[in-house]
Amino acid sequence: MKKSTILILLSIVLLPFIVRPAIASEIWIFAIFGLGLNLLLGYTGLLSFGQSTFFGSAAYVAGWLLKHYAINVFFALGIGVGVGALSALLVGYLCVQRSGLYFIMLTFALNQLFYFSAYQWTSVTGGEDGMPGVPRPEFLGVDFKNPLNYYAFVSLVFLFFLYLMKRIVESPLGKILVAIRENEVRAGAVGYNVPRFKLLAFVIGGAFSGAAGVLYAMLFGIVPLESISFVTSGNVVFATLIGGSGSLYGPIIGSFVFIWLSESVSTLWARWPLLLGLAFVMVVMFFRGGVVEAWHRLVLKVNAFRN
Amino acid sequence: MLYALMGLGLSLITGILNIPNFAHGALFAVGAYLLVSTVNLFGNFWVGLVLAPVGVALLGLLIEYVGIRRLYKAGHDYQLLFTFGLSLILAEGIIIIWGPVGISHLPPAILRGGVDLGFTFYPKYRLFVMVLAGLLVLATWLFLEKTRYGAIMRAGIENKEMVSLLGIDIHWLFTIAFALGAYLAGIAGALTAPIRGLSPGMGVDMLGIAFVVVALGGLGNLLGAIAAGLLIGVAQALVAAYWTEASTAVIYAVMALVLLVRPQGLFGIR
Numbered sequence: 001m002k003k004s005t006i007l008i009l010l011s012i013v014l015l016p017f018i019v020r021p022a023i024a025s026e027i028w029i030f031a032i033f034g035l036g037l038n039l040l041l042g043y044t045g046l047l048s049f050g051q052s053t054f055f056g057s058a059a060y061v062a063g064w065l066l067k068h069y070a071i072n073v074f075f076a077l078g079i080g081v082g083v084g085a086l087s088a089l090l091v092g093y094l095c096v097q098r099s100g101l102y103f104i105m106l107t108f109a110l111n112q113l114f115y116f117s118a119y120q121w122t123s124v125t126g127g128e129d130g131m132p133g134v135p136r137p138e139f140l141g142v143d144f145k146n147p148l149n150y151y152a153f154v155s156l157v158f159l160f161f162l163y164l165m166k167r168i169v170e171s172p173l174g175k176i177l178v179a180i181r182e183n184e185v186r187a188g189a190v191g192y193n194v195p196r197f198k199l200l201a202f203v204i205g206g207a208f209s210g211a212a213g214v215l216y217a218m219l220f221g222i223v224p225l226e227s228i229s230f231v232t233s234g235n236v237v238f239a240t241l242i243g244g245s246g247s248l249y250g251p252i253i254g255s256f257v258f259i260w261l262s263e264s265v266s267t268l269w270a271r272w273p274l275l276l277g278l279a280f281v282m283v284v285m286f287f288r289g290g291v292v293e294a295w296h297r298l299v300l301k302v303n304a305f306r307n
Numbered sequence: 308m309l310y311a312l313m314g315l316g317l318s319l320i321t322g323i324l325n326i327p328n329f330a331h332g333a334l335f336a337v338g339a340y341l342l343v344s345t346v347n348l349f350g351n352f353w354v355g356l357v358l359a360p361v362g363v364a365l366l367g368l369l370i371e372y373v374g375i376r377r378l379y380k381a382g383h384d385y386q387l388l389f390t391f392g393l394s395l396i397l398a399e400g401i402i403i404i405w406g407p408v409g410i411s412h413l414p415p416a417i418l419r420g421g422v423d424l425g426f427t428f429y430p431k432y433r434l435f436v437m438v439l440a441g442l443l444v445l446a447t448w449l450f451l452e453k454t455r456y457g458a459i460m461r462a463g464i465e466n467k468e469m470v471s472l473l474g475i476d477i478h479w480l481f482t483i484a485f486a487l488g489a490y491l492a493g494i495a496g497a498l499t500a501p502i503r504g505l506s507p508g509m510g511v512d513m514l515g516i517a518f519v520v521v522a523l524g525g526l527g528n529l530l531g532a533i534a535a536g537l538l539i540g541v542a543q544a545l546v547a548a549y550w551t552e553a554s555t556a557v558i559y560a561v562m563a564l565v566l567l568v569r570p571q572g573l574f575g576i577r
Contacts, residue, residue, distance in 0.1 A: 002434060060385070094566050095565065100383070101383065102522060103327075105327065105522050109522060110563065119555075120555075237391075241384040271403055274396055274400065277394070278396060279390025281393060284389040
């Protein structure tokens with residue numbers, strides 16, 4: 001086994017001993033979310049500022065089905081993936097026709113459309129109060145109400161999605177997406193249908209976000225309105241960037257840093273988004289390139305010092 | 308008309324600086340809160356209306372000079388993160404300074420009540436806002452079209468390298484453009500305060516609308532921003548009359564529809 005695989009398996013086993021299982025689960029859930037965004041941001045060069053659209057939509061739909069029908073967790077997960085992909089198809093179809101700043105603004109504006117729909121449709125979504133009472137039904141005798149059991153489930157799902165993403169970025173499709181990032185015009189000239197590949201990346205990213213959304217809803221038993229707000233979209237961008245976009249494992253590191261950061265500052269002060277905002281600004285000013293690059297720079301410095 | 312002001316300011320910033328300014332809504336909110344504070348301080352609405360946007364413009368000057376100036380080469384992802392972080396800081400700063408509860412603010416005594424327009428009865432203050440916003444849009448347009456500085460700014464939208472090759476300090480141009488955009492957001496906020504009241508979240512709602520206006524009007528296309536602002540405003544008002552709950556969502560729906568038919572926006576060329 002490779003070093004990175006061992007490291008991830010080791011952290012999956014050790015994490016619940018260090019932090020509460022709920023937070024440990026949240027880290028892996030957010031990592032799935034980040035993996036999806038990273039395919040867009042890191043590999044295809046598309047900065048989507050509307051990922052919570054798919055995260056939230058999937059959480060609402062699957063959460064509602066879980067509440068009202070006796071569906072099992074795997075089915076709910078499948079629904080989440082489907083809803084995430086479908087909503088990404090709708091949003092993506094409009095967005096991929098534009099690039100650069102327009103693309104960013106469109107993903108954000110359509111995010112707002114979904115947000116306000118959820119905000120107003122109180123009979124289903126609960127509006128500002130969120131949609132509480134999302135159950136974690138047992139499956140084949142495994143009781144998912146037990147936090148550790150649910151953690152194991154989340155970890156397995158995460159490993160599956162990590163494997164899937166690894167296969168995607170190493171496949172010809174992944175190479176085409178990188179080609180689009182590096183030179184869109186040339187990729188088109190070579191004969192690839194650039195908008196269609198962008199859309200495909202968008203849909204895959206949406207499916208990952210959807211899976212994360214459902215896991216999140218089942219973890220906390222509620223779909224908060226915030227899960228579909230632009231703040232969540234911004235958070236996942238932050239997590240991916242701080243981990244280092246463009247590397248497969250960047251978003252995982254970013255998820256660790258982000259959840260740890262937000263969990264520790266949110267208990268400090270009610271106005272913790274202020275600190276989070278400061279952290280964003282500081283990272284941009286001083287740590288561009290994220291943890292992965294900072295680590296590389298540190299290693300270089302240590303080596304230079306040794307010599 | 309207020310949407311046009313917001314869109315115009317954002318269009319200037321995004322068009323010239325080529326950055327996604329997610330702090331634009333927060334600047335709008337700061338403008339509204341500054342109005343309330345200055346009015347309370349000086350006891351005069353007009354002093355507040357003059358001072359508040361200037362305060363926002365100064366804030367914009369500071370933001371550009373300290374932060375954004377260093378990010379022009381950094382890529383949109385980091386620029387976005389910076390302005391998004393900034394908007395969080397400003398929104399939370401508003402809560403810390405002015406409190407989380409919404410504030411309502413009355414228009415000045417002279418503009419309370421309504422006027423009879425013959426066919427309908429219209430609140431005086433709204434009429435005032437419409438006229439003033441219209442004048443501001445006109446003034447901005449005249450500034451950009453008819454003055455030397457305006458010409459430099461438009462040239463900056465078209466081709467930054469060429470402008471700096473001609474011996475014009477491009478950094479100075481960027482700072483002024485950001486401050487001007489901030490000023491327009493600030494005065495839009497100040498004018499909105501007596502109509503809709505104030506809440507810390509008011510900036511985010513407006514931010515989305517401003518982006519829609521720019522997406523429809525075209526980046527750096529100032530006439531487009533004005534026209535799109537009017538279109539969105541009218542569409543929202545019409546829907547609000549029949550189906551109040553959907554009036555916010557309809558803005559985005561209109562945008563989606565327009566972009567389906569015309570992906571380049573109403574007036575976009577790029």
